[in-house]
Amino acid sequence: MSSTKTRRLDLRLTEEQDALIRRAAEQDARSISDFVLxxxxxxxxxxxxxxxxxxxxxxxxARFEEILEASPTDDPKLRKLFDRPSPFGTHIDLSTPKISEN
Structure with a gap:
């Protein structure tokens, strides 16, 4: 992909859209073109x-179908990840909402 910019894109926008985009670009210290692009x-x-x-x-x-039909391969790193306990626990009860009593 070429990095030379040879194309233009013209846009029509409302005053509110223009002001919003200009403020956001200014906040990021970027040009409007860079921000919008x-x-x-x-x-x-x-x-x-x-x-x-x-x-x-x-x-x-055909290659995509071949990949889908292929048996999964053993990946030791993936196996180690799945064997590790979840940081979220083993069960989350969504049926009873917890209400904070502060």
Whole structure:
């Protein structure tokens, strides 16, 4: 991926949106362009990471199916993690809410 910025993105926004974005960028000591680009890029990455449907060519789909069908391999580090006691205990009772008596 090239790091040279050759594209522009123009936006229309309300006065309130403009003021909000300017204040936030100023608070972070960043340019408005850097602030907006960073926020939009992060949101785009989150959206794409959360997608549920993927388009694959036949070769990639076959490889994906092969991975899904394969038996799990033993991973000593993962086994050690699962053998360790949970920091949250073994059971959490969600049926009875606890009320603080302060």
């Amino acid at each position: 960073s926020a939009a890029t992060l949101e785009a990455q989150r959206r794409l990471a959360d997608q549920r449907f993927f388009m694959l060519n036949e070769e990639d789909h």
